[in-house]
Amino acid sequence: xxxxxxxxxxxxxxxxxxxxxxxxxxxxxxxxxxxxxxxxxxxxxxxxxxxxxxxxxxxxxxxxxxxxxxxxxxxxxxxxxxxxxxxxxxxxxxxxxxxxxxxxxxxxxxxxxxxxxxxxxxxxxxxxxxxxxxxxxxxxxxxxxxxxxxxxxxxxxxxxxxxxxxxxxxxxxxxxxxxxxxxxxxxxxxxxxxxxxxxxxxxxxxxxxxxxxxxxxxxxxxxxxxxxxxxxxxxxxxxxxxxxxxxxxxxxxxxxxxxxxxxxxxxxxxxxxxxxxxxxxxxxxxxxxxxxxxxxxxxxxxxxxxxxxxxxxxxxxxxxxxxxxxxxxxxxxxxxxxxxxxxxxxxxxxxxxxxxxxxxxxxxxxxxxxxxxxxxxxxxxxxxxxxxxxxxxxxxxx
Numbered sequence: 001x002x003x004x005x006x007x008x009x010x011x012x013x014x015x016x017x018x019x020x021x022x023x024x025x026x027x028x029x030x031x032x033x034x035x036x037x038x039x040x041x042x043x044x045x046x047x048x049x050x051x052x053x054x055x056x057x058x059x060x061x062x063x064x065x066x067x068x069x070x071x072x073x074x075x076x077x078x079x080x081x082x083x084x085x086x087x088x089x090x091x092x093x094x095x096x097x098x099x100x101x102x103x104x105x106x107x108x109x110x111x112x113x114x115x116x117x118x119x120x121x122x123x124x125x126x127x128x129x130x131x132x133x134x135x136x137x138x139x140x141x142x143x144x145x146x147x148x149x150x151x152x153x154x155x156x157x158x159x160x161x162x163x164x165x166x167x168x169x170x171x172x173x174x175x176x177x178x179x180x181x182x183x184x185x186x187x188x189x190x191x192x193x194x195x196x197x198x199x200x201x202x203x204x205x206x207x208x209x210x211x212x213x214x215x216x217x218x219x220x221x222x223x224x225x226x227x228x229x230x231x232x233x234x235x236x237x238x239x240x241x242x243x244x245x246x247x248x249x250x251x252x253x254x255x256x257x258x259x260x261x262x263x264x265x266x267x268x269x270x271x272x273x274x275x276x277x278x279x280x281x282x283x284x285x286x287x288x289x290x291x292x293x294x295x296x297x298x299x300x301x302x303x304x305x306x307x308x309x310x311x312x313x314x315x316x317x318x319x320x321x322x323x324x325x326x327x328x329x330x331x332x333x334x335x336x337x338x339x340x341x342x343x344x345x346x347x348x349x350x351x352x353x354x355x356x357x358x359x360x361x362x363x364x365x366x367x368x369x370x371x372x373x374x375x376x377x378x379x380x381x382x383x384x385x386x387x388x389x390x391x392x393x394x395x396x397x398x
Contacts (some may be wrong), residue, residue, distance in 0.1 A: 051200035055347045055388050058179045059205065062197060062345055063390035065159055065170055066121070070343070072165035073120060081116075082108035093330030095323060103315060110312040114333055117306075120165075121158055121343065123151040123207050124360040124368065127332070131161040134192065139185050140360075149181075149204035151359035153196035155345075156180065199347035199388070208344040208359050210335045211370030214239060215301050218375070231301035231339070235372050238384050239344065240391045244300040301340040313337035334365045344370060345390040348383075355383030 020028075085108045090100050102108040122128040124146075129137035136157075140150055159170050172180075172195070181202070182193040197205040214236040237243055307313055316324055316337050328334050335341070348354040357367035364371075373383070 051350070052388065054178065054200040055349075058175075058197065058199065059345050059347065059388060059390050061175070061179075062155070062159070062205075065167075065174075066343060066345070066390075068167040069120070069159075069165060072167040073117060076116075076165055078109055078112045078116065079105070081112045085112055090327075090330075094326045095319075095330065104311070106309075106311045107315045110307050111331060111333070114306060114335075115331060118209065118333070120163055121207075121209050122154045123209050125150065125154065128154070128158075131157040134187055136187070136194075139187060139194075146358070146360045146362060148206075148358055149183075149196040151207040152198070152204040153194055155205075155207040156195050156197055199349075201347075201350060201352060203348055203352055206344075206346045206348075206354065206356075206359050208346070208356075208368075208370040210341040211236075211240075211344045212336045212339040212341050213366045213369035213371035214344075214356075215243075215341075216336055216339055217366075217371050233301075235381070235384070236301075238381065238392065239346065239370075239387060239389050240342065242391055244340065302338050303340060304338055305340065305342070307337065310338060335369065336366075342391070347388040349386030349388055351383070351386055353383035355381075355387065 082105055086102045086105065088101065090096070090102070102111065119128045125137050125140040129135050129140075136153075140146060160172055160174075164170075175197075178200070179197060180195050181198045181204070182195045184191050185194045199205055215231045215233075217232065217235060233243060303310075304313065316327070319327060346354075346356075355373055357364075357371050357373060359368055359370075361367040
């Protein structure tokens with residue numbers, strides 16, 4: 001029988017043969033670290049994409065309900081309310097010129113519709129404070145700083161407790177805990193849970209009913225300074241890519257504006273002149289000619305969807321700046337006339353940087369109409385890049 005003798009040298013050789021060198025161990029460690037980094041990045045991207053999809057799903061759900069309400073609202077007949085408004089003595093709100101009453105039924109109905117729409121879909125508590133008998137005014141206005149969840153809370157209340165106008169009603173069960181956050185608040189000595197919409201990062205969504213300052217960010221900061229201004233697509237197209245296009249037929253039929261730029265004003269390329277017939281319609285309308293009946297402006301962003309014939313805009317421009325201020329304050333309607341708008345539901349995205357003034361901004365009327373925080377490119381655009389809205393799905397174009 002043959003035997004094998006194991007010598008110390010054999011043992012050393014065997015140990016060396018089945019072990020690893022320090023270099024080999026380091027290589028293995030580096031490979032493992034690299035694989036872990038790749039896996040972490042992939043997992044992070046997966047989480048980020050999942051949160052974007054979840055946020056989009058929440059916004060889309062809210063938007064669908066909002067669209068149903070808007071369509072039902074558009075079918076409402078406000079002619080009786082318009083007739084009653086025409087009998088109101090405007091001197092009661094301090095307005096004595098140009099008329100002491102609303103001049104015609106069309107203007108009265110536009111005013112009524114805007115008031116009712118503002119109350120049906122508020123973005124700050126001054127527009128509507130009572131839902132189901134609970135008054136939220138003191139809570140929101142009594143805080144040292146207005147909360148960034150105010151418009152999200154009011155939108156939730158409007159959807160679950162507001163008027164449906166014949167559209168399907170919605171209750172609390174329609175939204176999951178991942179779509180709604182709540183905070184206990186004190187109302188008249190009673191504690192209630194205030195609910196508001198959130199995105200997948202746990203941040204409140206924002207709601208802008210008439211985001212006109214995205215389209216005309218250079219509008220004056222006070223109610224009296226609203227005038228027809230040059231629209232821009234620089235900011236608005238990022239969050240509302242479905243903006244109506246230029247009237248290309250007008251461009252083709254008018255060689256003098258074939259090279260039309262957004263900053264131009266119709267065929268003559270200049271703003272209207274006070275006391276002049278700028279749009280050649282036979283009257284000295286004392287307004288710029290952009291978008292007005294008889295003008296040559298191909299820019300549809302100068303047209304209010306609620307006032308396509310400019311009746312309300314003409315009525316307002318018949319007033320002095322002081323009278324317009326009085327009118328807006330009396331009817332609580334603040335927005336640039338002759339400007340395109342559509343409701344905007346927005347998430348600040350993964351960077352949590354909104355890039356816009358808050359919907360409940362108290363420093364300026366135009367700020368709360370979705371005015372960008374900065375009007376200097378590219379600083380103004382950077383925070384908007386990852387924003388998710390009901391209209392863009394995602395600003396980056398995904």
